[in-house]
Amino acid sequence: MRDVAIIGVGCTKFGEMWERSFRDIVVEAGAQAIGDAKLNGEEIEAMYVGNMSGGQFVSQEHIGSLIADFTGLASTFHIPATRVEAACASGGLALRNAIIAVASGYHDVVVAAGVEKMTDVETGVTVDALASAADREWEGFMGATFPALYAMVARLHMHRYGTTRDQLAQVAVKNHHNAVNNPRAQFRNEITLDTVKNATMVSDPFTLFDCSPITDGAAAVIVAPAEDAKKYTDSPVYVLGSGQATDTISLHNRADFCTFGASVAAGQRAYEMAHVTPNDIDLCEVHDCFTIAEILAIEDLGFFKKGQGGPATLAGETAIGGKIPINTSGGLKACGHPVGATGIKQAVECVEQLRGTAGKRQVDGAKIAMTHNVGGTGGTAVCHIFSNERRK
Amino acid sequence: MRDVAIIGVGCTKFGEMWERSFRDIVVEAGAQAIGDAKLNGEEIEAMYVGNMSGGQFVSQEHIGSLIADFTGLASTFHIPATRVEAACASGGLALRNAIIAVASGYHDVVVAAGVEKMTDVETGVTVDALASAADREWEGFMGATFPALYAMVARLHMHRYGTTRDQLAQVAVKNHHNAVNNPRAQFRNEITLDTVKNATMVSDPFTLFDCSPITDGAAAVIVAPAEDAKKYTDSPVYVLGSGQATDTISLHNRADFCTFGASVAAGQRAYEMAHVTPNDIDLCEVHDCFTIAEILAIEDLGFFKKGQGGPATLAGETAIGGKIPINTSGGLKACGHPVGATGIKQAVECVEQLRGTAGKRQVDGAKIAMTHNVGGTGGTAVCHIFSNERRK
Structure with missing residues (x-):
């Protein structure tokens, strides 16, 4: 190989x-x-x-x-x-x-x-097309759209771990902040916790600002x-690890949906292939299609213990300069989410960070970067780990 | 590798x-x-x-x-x-x-x-969905469906090489004959040249029996x-070669459409990788979505010179027992064409032939078999070459 x-x-x-x-x-x-x-x-x-x-x-x-x-x-x-x-x-x-x-x-x-x-x-066609990423026969035909499915994940996570409305909202606030410095981003404006919380309700607890855009x-x-x-090129970026995994396409068939089994498996496979641990990762682009999805991801990938993703986000540990910068591009939320392109855009962001050419959103001294791309409500996950140094 | x-x-x-x-x-x-x-x-x-x-x-x-x-x-x-x-x-x-x-x-x-x-x-939805395999902006929106596109190919081939209505019809007659002995086939009935020529017109020169079914x-x-x-397994079948190629998605952008460049390239790549020539192939499953497509394929893959596919078919050279048996399964025409499944079904047929378990449609002593699977009007082609003996 x-x-x-x-x-x-x-x-x-x-x-x-x-x-x-x-x-x-x-x-x-x-x-x-x-x-x-x-x-x-x-x-x-x-x-x-x-x-x-x-x-x-x-x-x-x-x-x-x-x-x-x-x-x-x-x-x-x-x-x-x-x-x-x-x-x-x-x-x-x-x-x-x-x-x-x-x-x-x-x-x-x-x-x-x-x-x-x-x-x-x-928009109706778009929403229905997106629903075809879920189980059409057991979810779509019953009226479940993606905001509704992820809202159930959020409600369970809030109930079980005490994740708060402000912690969810902070994901969007941070990602909008990062996007201000990304020339490619769809939304380059700062927002506040109140912007998120007072916006139009989409699917409780999500308002418009908890959801990635079209x-x-x-x-x-x-x-x-x-x-x-x-x-x-003088600045190649090496692929250290690649991991891909599936889980049940429908949410109701999972033993638990505060953890996405496909994210855990894809992450572990990528870490094993790269011979690294979560502590070695300098930044990660995760799949924040909804604010709760970023909190799940940073827990499932091992950056924080289950239930600690929300508090860590509110404490700034996932901001640029924090313990593990997440979604320096602005993520799906603020950079935008053209669904088939998102996984590649995540890699583009990692390459620019590892080259040191990410401008005002640069993570100082970044050597190892990771992507985490999810299909549906975790029916598919794929992770990649990159470095600006070649594997020994 | x-x-x-x-x-x-x-x-x-x-x-x-x-x-x-x-x-x-x-x-x-x-x-x-x-x-x-x-x-x-x-x-x-x-x-x-x-x-x-x-x-x-x-x-x-x-x-x-x-x-x-x-x-x-x-x-x-x-x-x-x-x-x-x-x-x-x-x-x-x-x-x-x-x-x-x-x-x-x-x-x-x-x-x-x-x-x-x-x-x-x-049916209208099906026909429109199939048209999304062609160039939507330059073919589909102008009203071109697949029978119409392939009918233009047939008319040009008839004009340039003298390919006849009977030669086209014989593709369907032979493939129906082969399908009689295939328990999986959609249509297991013999037809005649007259069945084809007297059937309902679809797109001149094609009648219903020139077209693969839904x-x-x-x-x-x-x-x-x-x-x-x-x-x-006691009877593995080895992959000797694999070739894949594209061509323009639309027919009007081709220099010539009596030859499918993607078929030629995919075939050559598979032959090179397998270290064989067309003469070494004992049987081939080709992509006969329309009768003309089989004639193009057997020429583009090098079994017959350009323009000789029609006469060879009418002379029985592509029947079981002929020079090069084509579509022993019944092909897309008579075995059926569930589009995403067809390329795999072609491989299943080759495996059964190479194992010697194809029953009444068995090609005696088959050692090397080939598949040829096409997308659209030749925008994609992929060929595989298999053998029951491992590569030296």
Whole structure:
């Protein structure tokens, strides 16, 4: 098995892009990544694209062929292009499969992209499409949408561990603060605990500001064998670990839903492969689709004991400069959540932090960074661990 | 890179299954494969699932988690499960990615499944969902459906090479004949050239019998390192080659559409990896979504010169007992075409032929078999070459 490195990254601005199409935005992200890696494009041997629901959002499947075509890699080079999907974890899986393709020796230089165009359909269609990440027969048909499912998780966590409304709200406050310094972020404004608590109710205890937004966006990273990485870039970022896991797709079939078993398993697998522990991680991009999801994640990944995620957040331990900076990009909440792109954007943020080019949101001396990308209510989780130093 | 073998296969009956759900049929195929490989299930480390459009056909995305859940592999083992999509080539890509995962050393025993449930929505929805495999903005919005797109290919092939109506019709006649002896096939009845030519017109020159049907079905194969294969089964089938390629998603952007560039490239890559030529292939399952598609395929894969596919078919050279038996399963036309499952079903047919267990449709002495799975009008193609003898 070959070690793998990231040699280039690209990411569009996240937001509502009424004037641009699905294919436009992914081409932009890919072109940025190719430029960043100082390639001219011909070196690219294969492509994986994470996309949750082109079929429901833009009436388009066969995403791999489409993107290979519009990046100019299909008609001349006939590169293999594969779309992967695991709801909001689709981007993380695209990266993982690109890594496996290089590790196997099947390919050398591979693009992992993620894309979602969510604003081209009316909100009811968007909400219903997102609900197809849950168990349609046992959750969706009963009327459960994602805010409702995660609200049940929040209520149980509050009941069992005493997690407070302010602790949940602080996740959003911190992530908005981080996003102020991220040029790509959808929302670059500071908010307060009162902003969150006094906003329109969505699903008790969540208001509008506890929920990640509907977003258009695309991101891309290029991976290559670690041994060749310095041929392309002076600042390669090495993949130390990759872990992927599933759990039951429906929440009601879990033994417990204050812990996401898939997050725990994916994290452990990534730690084992990387030969590191949670204490070694300098920053982590976690999947904060709702405020409670970030608190679950920082507990499930072992940064804090179960039940301590809320107090730690309110105490500033997850802020930049804290014990373990979480979501320096602004997270899904404030950077935005184009579902298929999110897992790749998380990796882009880690690469910029490990290169030391994250500007005002830079974590000083960051050496090891981690991503945590979730599908549905924890039916899928995928984690990656990166470093700016090659594995010994 | 490790060599890979298939150690077990399973496939449901193909057809209209009004009384069974998406998840039911894929669990059946998976259970068959597990039984065939003499596993008890715990050995399975990962899963790839080919599915074109669960979102549009059954309002369900997040297919990997769903299937890991309903096969009992999520809650206890948290196995990684990844859905891959390339329209009608989704099954072939699931197999390829399972092979790469084993080749890489990331996993040892991996399931590649394919599934589609197409009959739960009205026909208009089905036709529109299938059109999302083409370029929605430049083909779909202009009213082009798949029969119309392939009809243009047929008309050009007839004009340029003199391919006749009878030659096209013979593809369907032969495939129906083969399906009579396939217990899984959707249509097990003989037809004649007149049946095809006198049927309801769909898109000139195609009648109903030139077109593959709408089908429910699922199939699964289990792959493992070749060096371990005999631990599980007395009759492993070895993967000699795998090739995948793209071309422009839309037909109008091709330099020529009497040749599918992706088929040519995928075939050549598979031949090179397997160190074989078309002359070494004993049988091939090709992607006959329309009768012209089989003629294109047998030319693009090098079994016949361009323009000779039609005459060779009418002369019986692609029948069982002919020069190169094509679609012994009955192909997409008569075995049925549950789009995400087709690529895996093709591999199941090859395995049964190479084991010598294909009954009345057995190709005597078959040693090397090939699959060819296409997405859209050739925007994706993936080929695999298998043998019952391990690579020297």
